[in-house]
Every structure is written in structure tokens, then in C-alpha cells.
Amino acid sequence: MPIFRPAALAAAALLSTLLHASATVPARAATTTTAAGEGKVLHMFLSTSEAGLDPAVGSDLASLSLLENLFDPLLRYDYLARPLKLQGNTATALPIVEEGGRSYTFHIRPGIYFTPDPAFKGKQREVTAQDYVYSLTRLYDPALKSPWSFLFDGKLLGDAALKTNFSVDTRIPGLQALDRYTLRIRLTEADNNFLFYMATPATGVVAREVIEAYPGQAGNHPVGTGPFMLGEWKHSDRIVLLKNPASTAVFHGTPGNGPGTSAADGAIGAALEGKTLPRVDRVEVKIAEEFQGRMLGFLNGEYDYLEQVPESMTEMVIQNGKLKPALAARGMELYRFPVLQTYYMWMNMQDPLIGGYGKDKLALRRAIALSYNSAEDIALLKKGFAIKAESPLPPNVLGYDPNYRSPVRYDPALANALLDKYGYARRDPDGFRTQPNGANLTLQMSSEATVSGRLRDELWRKCLNAIGLRVVFKSDKKTEIIKASRLGKVQMFESNWVADFPDGENFYQLLYGPNAGRANYARFNLPAYNERYEQARLLTDGPARQKLYFEMNQLIHAYNPWVPLTQVLSADIRQPWLKNYKRHPVELTQWRYLDVDVAESARTLRAK
Template sequence: MTGHWRQKLAAFALALTACTGALAAEPVKTLRYIFPAAETGFDPAVARDLYTGHVTQAIFETLFTYDYLARPVLLVPHTAAALPEVSADGMTYTIRLKKGQLFAPDAAFKGRARELTMADYVYSWKRLFDPRLGSPHAGLLAGKIVGLDALAAKAKLAGRLDYDAPVAGFELIDPYTLRIHLTQTDFNLGMILAHEPTVAVAREVIEKYGDTRGAAHANPVGTGFYKLAEWVRGSRIVLERNTVHHAETWNFKGNGTPEDARIIAQMQGKSMPQVARIEISVMLEDQSRWLSFQSGAVDLFWLDGPLAPKAIVDGKLRPELAAKGVQLSRQVDPEITYYYWNLQDPVVGGFSKEKIALRRAIAIAHDVDEEISKVWNGQAQRLDYPIPPGVVGYDPAYKSMLQYDRLLANKLLDRYGYKKGKDGWRTLPDGKPLVIRYTSRNEASGVLLAEVWRKTYNAIGIQMSNERMILQDLLAGERACKIQSRNFQWAADYPDGENFMQLHYGPNVHLNNASCLADPQIDQWYAASQKMPASPERDALFHKMARRIEVLGAARIGYARIRNMLAQPSVLGYKKHPILHQEWQYIDIDAGKLPAR
């Protein structure tokens, strides 16, 4: 070889080395996110908190989901090949699965990936009725599937569920086709099957790692866009792209708004996901979260109410942040905060006239507007109706009979025997001390809520004690009917009023019925409403339920919070979705706009 060709070859090798080095050095697109409270574990049959829901939606997949940009929200296929075929009488749903979808490789599959089938969904839905799990989500399918309740009843007696027992309502036509036979018409089944407790888990994974509230939580294996790469409980979660996820291309139409047009221009035609790694930190303190976002250490940030003045003025982003390219996505969340008193508690529970009077007096003594102002800095919309805006069945004209009136509250307590002693505090009608325990979360907003509620109780001469708990313990105590009173927050699982009225349904005590209310009349109305489509007739039943909840003093409706999501200039394609917990697979990171880290 001549010297000339040696030089050319050396130059080519040098160029190739530089090229491959540059490719190797290309940074992995990473999104950094914060949870304001710790996750509770990643078994979708058991987890029920909002923050864990972010992760389970990323790892596991439902049959259906929602269009990213469509408003109002639009149900679309996810792992299903199409929306369900529904019989004329609404009693049979036929669902077909896309072929070739894979669970992420795992030791449970001998290190390989395994194809998703409809049998995985049937297995997963049966798990909701396994008495060893005590799933809070059983109510999603209870009373709806032919034969499923009978299987659940046998499992309750035996203490374990026979997963191999057939259920007539789950007819597997072939590995990719399922026909569901209902006990009655259910117009919301498609939306229920878009809710993350109905995702597919693999039986091999559950049996390998344990079907209890322990091992299965720590080893989530799904078919979703991401897989769990690292988990330090209550501190740090890392997700990485699931490389065997079926190929998808970003292709959403939007509603023709300027915001949607900008997002479409940024994202159209890209493969999903563009973000390969999600790093989540748990940070309880408001100020710490805000400083992290300001420093550029966080890409996407939920600006909760206490922090709102730092970034929001009159509902708009502060000019200095807008000038830096910070983005704001803002909406009234389809959620509700209401105040409840435990109907099974010996102090505040029961249905005697004096107990109802006590709860109603407390309800009207509380200034909801003051709470919104002091705790959430005005970032909430006061509500009278138990169904929030953005959800089918919401009635903005409804007026609650429980309106703020502390003078009337005191007269009501006087009339029903809650007398003030020499120390100024009221006693029970039998003369025993009256102390009400208000439970709140242990972060800053929980402290503020307790202060506002103490002012309410002081104004009517009732002593209040405050118990602060981490979210996981609070939820467990609530399901056991051990929490005496608190602010209860519920975000829409699906955008229909049924999802909110079920919070007051007797059979959902120990599931989602936090006040532990069991009233035969409310239960009758709710059961009747389940057989109806969204209609004036169904709305009339919801109105009756709402009014009776007030008459019993079971709860006082508070507000829906405003969601302010901040994104760094480097985040492309972001828009907060009303129902989906997170939108990570739909967005991108512009490496050229990343802040120094």
C-alpha cells in the first residue's frame, strides 16, 4: 500500500472514530419530574394514589385510552385494535386486541419478552377480586360481569381466588378476541377499561414475585412505553424506554387552537416515545420543589396552589418567566375536594337528629372561600355539586343547602344539646367532652388546612385535634373507616358523573367511600342510575343523591383545584390532559434548549 493510500485510510479511520464517538456521546433524552408525595407501590390492582398512577400508566397498558389533544376528551383504542363492538341491547362487548404486543423481557419469561393476549386482561380483572389483595378497585367490575360475582363470593369464603375457574361473562373467542357478557347495560364500560386498575399484568410475573402487598409492588412488568429501572422507596424512581414496545407514531389532530397547532408542528410524525428516560424525585416541601424547577433541575412541574404566586398573576404566567420561555398549561381539574365525617365513628357518626345536626353545623361553619384563598392562593373553583366541571353530569346551576353561616351553625348546636362549658368549649349532649380529630397530610398544605379548620371549629366552640399522616397511612386508615374527618380529594378515573357519585355508595365502604356512608335510599338511587345512559333522568337521580347527602350531613362539597403545569423551554409538545395522569410518551426534549445541569 502506498503512502498516499495509507494517509487516506488513516484519515478515514479518524473520521469514523470521531463520528462514532459523537454518536456514542449523544445524550439520552431525559425528563426530570417531581412528586409532592411518596408513591405507594406499583401493583395496579392495589395502588390508588395519584402519584403511583403516573408510574403504572407508564409501565402498564389498558385496552383503551384517551386522545392526547381532543377536548372534550375522546376515548380511543390503546392495546385494542378498535373501540368495542357493542350489541344492540348494550349487554355484550366484543373487543379485539392488536397482535404482536409484548411484555418487557423479564426473568419470569426466562429473560425474554412475551406476547400480550386477552387472557392476560381476564387474569388481571380477576385479581381485583382476590381477597388476599383487598383491591380498592373491585367496584369497577362488581355486579357487572356474568359469573364474576359468584367467583368472588367463593373466593371470599375460601380466602383465595381460583384463577383457573371459568367466568361465563369472559368469553375468549381466540387469543386476541374477548366477548364480555354483562349482567346489565353499562354505558361506561369502555371508559372503565381505560382506567389503570384494568391494565394487563402477566400471571407469570405475579406468581414469580409474589401476589401480596410486597413483592409484586416492586417488580412491575408491563407492555407500556416504559419499564422500571430504579426505585428507592419514597425518594427516587427511574423509568427507561421499553424497547420492545410496539411502534407508534405521534399523530393527533387537536381542536384547531393555536396551542394545538404549535404542538402538532413540534411533534407530528415522530416516533413515540421521544423521551427515553424519566427521573422522578419525591420532594415534600413546596419551596424545595420550586427551587428545583427554577434551577433547571426539573423539566415539568406541578405548581400547586401554595406556590402559585411565584409564577402566576391573574391566571397568567409572570412576564419574567414567560421571557425565559417557561410554558404554562392550565386547567380546572376534573376533580373534587369535599369534607366528610366518618358515619361509623362514635363521636361524629350515626343518624340520630343530634348527630346529623353536629355534622351540618360544622359543614356550614366552614368558609370554603377562605380555604381556597389561604391554602391554595385562589387556585381552585368553589363547587356546590358533587360532580366537577369537565365531567358528564356536572350541573353549574345546582345550589347546596349547606351554605356558609356560622351564626346558624352555633344556633343549631345550641338547639341539639351541644352546650358550652365554663371553659367555652362545647360538650356532647350527654355532657362528655367533645373533641373532633381532623386528619391532614404531613406536608405544608396539610398544615395550612389544619389551621383553617381549627379556626372553623374554634368559631363554634368545638375543640379540634390535628393528626398528620403520610399519604399511604392516611389512605389505609380511611379504607378501614378509622379517619374521623378530613379533606378528601378525588380526581376523575373516567369523565362521567358515576365515578363521583360512587364515592357515596354503601357497597363501596372500605373501597372509595371515605365517609363510610351506607344509606339505603342513596344506594337505591345509585343502583338505578347505573342502568341509565347520561340523560336528564339520570341527572335527576344524581340530584336526589346530592341533596340527601346534605340532609344527612355526610359531606360538604368544597372545590375543584386549578392545575398549573410549568414546563421548561426545552419541553416540546406538552399539554396537560384532564384524565391521563401523565403525558410523558407524547412529548419531546429539545437538547438545544436544555439548561445547564
């Protein structure tokens, strides 16, 4: 039975009030009904405060959400295509690829201009190929300490010159403006994920005049070419983005009958095809760090959509897997979105109790994997908003096989039989199994010191006790657990991985031997797996790589350094007046594509 504290009771009571008719019309209604003077307004929130708005530096989710609307990389994702597909953004199309994947030639659309700034001295400033040379070179600037330098460090031909004595004027063969609108990038070796890098906010184009006009303060003076420009900005409180009047972006996407699209996608594509972007005139963004405030604001009509309903509040808006009738009656819609994220419990392969590659240790880890009750996890802890992880790859990642099924299922009877067979049959006076030599067998699982962490502990205690294994939990802050994990001092821990880019390599590297001590917390180091990983990373997505991924999955299930747990289905809710909404697996916002039916918004809010 859940325990409600006074604050939770108050929130529940207010939510209950908002679920039913209300005589109060929120402040949002005034903005909507007087929108004639300011056009269509999109109302959004960010869950954390933004840091700075310099593409080379911003790395927090709030800043990235704003950056991808203010600055333009060469490429962008097709909004509707699933599987994911890249297309030209400021580039006229995908680049010409030569030299076995080591040379990329981009042609930039003429007529793209930076938004006005005093640094341009009253003149229009057109984007050129040299601006991209400058913008990418900045990532190497040691003064910036860019968190994105890894994307290119050691990969651009001749970039050692940028690292020995940095200057933005240093020319290297890997970055060349061949003419005003032609950019050539050359790599030291082929990189199958290179084009994904060219669609990240970090590679958005900036103007040298602006950067130099505000030394050390570029993040406070964002001047880009994106669909929006900065209107108002009150740090950590409120941001207003205005439609960029110079925007020449036109929507061209997957046709309504294209692969991976639905009837709803077809309708969005038809509504947007050939239209200039963005579709709204301004975006008003609030910083709303408390999830209760976000939920209440959305239900009160202050925000146009809500992504990832907090698990602790799911039952307040969702009933039997569906939106509560009172909300559905108001025209809201619920979506289940597969986030590019995998939750897994890893086991330290170098730990003396649980690690190693012998049959007895393999049987112990296999038994632990067989004890995990995914159905109970998904139903009770994830409230139905998750799917069982069959492999490291979540849906929508290149390389994901929707037909693959793990051979390791929930089977406590088989787990008990395995332990009996491989030396763990003896029990101590409390009924728990001992090691094959009769020594104490107590597993230690690290866990987060949170309410959610304690719930996870109880699930694992129940699963492991059912097969005779004693487990104790060591709670700490996640940051401290990760530090200890990298040093090899943690035996078992639940973790998760969110894709940096939508390719299988980003997940399979988590078990690559040379990555032990970094992202490979399990310290798994199996030559057969390493060899297949190295072969797969040289291949593009296709049958040959798919075969290697299948074999890597089988090795993971054979040696069990991981127990793959779940892949989240985010509960997202849309207001009835919001049009063209489709959450993207990689891009953080859809603001440029979204439209608002002002009349419907006014009617809905008046009827509340």
C-alpha cells in the same frame, strides 16, 4: 405573619438565587447538549419511591406512573378530549357491546410485540387475546393479593370458579379468547364504568412466560408492550425508560376544533396527529421525595415540568396569581389544573350532638355550613389555587354540571337566625350557645397534626365562633382518624376524595347509606338519596342521570351531612423547551406525547 425557620430561610435564599440570572449551567445542560448520541431526553421526577412494576400488584402513584408507560391496557383515554373520552389502545377501537351491556367484544391489533426478554428464548412474542385472558385472570390469584381484584370480583360471568380453587388455567364464560385477536368479556350484570376499568394500568397485558420465568419477582422484571421499556433501574433512586423500538402506537385524538379543546389543544393535536409514539428517546426519572428539592431542581432546569406547587412554597414562584416575572422571562408557563378531587367537611349523622334528621339538628348542621367562609379559605389557605365546591363533583368528572350552584352560601347572619329559631338561642357565661335543653354545646372536630391542619383549625374556629358555636380540636395522624371514622367515633372531620375513575358515581357513593362504615364516613342514610343513587348508577351520562344528580345535590344541601369545601386547582409549571404538554385528569403521566426542543433547552440553560 409566616414564621420562617432556618431551613426554610435557606431554601428561600436559594430559590431567590435561582429566580435570577446564574453563571452556573446545571448538569442537565451537559445531557442536553450532548444529546446527539442518545436522542431526545425527558427529565422527570417521582415524588415517592416506586414499589414494584407488576400491573396486578402496583397501586402506589409512583409505580402506577411507570406502569402506564411500560404496559398496555386494551383502552386508553383520548389525550386532548374534554369531557374525557376513551379510545382503542391495543384494541382497534371501542368494543362491540351486546346483551344489554353485559357482553364486550374487543378486537386486538395484530403486530403488537412484547419487549425482548430471555423468557422468550430469542423469539419475537406477539400479543394475543389469550394474553389478556391470562392477565385478567391473574388478578384473582390469592397469592398476589391484588388491590385491583375488586374491579372484576363477582362481576365476570362464572368467576366463582376462580375463587374456589384458583388456577390461571381455569376457563370461565366471562373471559374468552374467541380467536387469536378477539377477546370477549361477559359480565353478570351491566356496569356503566366497566370500560374505564379497561383503561387502568392494572389491566395492562403481561406474558405468561415472563411471569413464570421469575416466580414471585415479576415486579422486578417488567416486560410489556408499552411505548417505553426499562433501561436502568436503581430502586428508590433513579429509573431510565427507553423508547420501545417495537412500538406501533400512532397518535389519533380529538381534532383541534373538537369539543372541550382550545387553540393550544389544536396546536398539540396538529403536532401529534399521525405521529408514532413516544416522541422522545428516553425518560430519566429521579425519586425526589422532598418538595424543596423538587422545586429547586425544577428552577435549576433539572426537570421539564413541575406539577402541584406546594402551597407552602406558592409565594416563592407565584405573585398576584401569576408566575413571577423572572420565571416568565425565562419562558416558563403556569397552568391551573382542576384535579379530580373534592375537599369536604363531614359530620357524623349518628353522633348524639350533631347527628339526626330532626329540624333542630338539621338547623345546627345548616348553620355550620353557612358559617364556612370559602372565599377566605381559597384566598389565604389555598393561595387562590382552588374553586368553591358547589357539589361533590369536581370539573371533568362525568355528570359534573358547570351551572349548578349550591343554595347554601356563606351567610353568618342567616346561620345565627336559624340557630335562634330552632332552640339554640341561649348562651352560656362565655357567650357560646347551648343545646335546646340548656346543656353544654361543644363541637369536636378532628384534625391532622400538621402545620396545614393547625391552619385549618383556626379557620374553622373563626367561622364557628362567629355564629356562637364553641369548637375544640382533636389532633391525630390521618390514618388514625380514618380508622376511628369507620367505627363512627369521630364527630366532624375534613377529608378529600380523588377519583378512581372519572364518573360521578365514584363521588356520590360517598353518601350512599349501605357504604356507611366504609367510604361514607358521615354515615348518611336517607332513603330518598339511596333510591336516586341506585337509579343513577344504572344510567349512562345524560339528561336522566343529570336530573337524579341534581336531586341528590339538593338532598345533600337540605340535610347537610357534608360541607363541600373546595376543588383544587393545581399550580403546574412547564419549561419553555417542553412541547405538547397538557395534564390529564386521570392518566398520571403524559410522557408518550411529550417532545423536547433540544436547541431551545440548550439556549435557555446557557442564558440562566
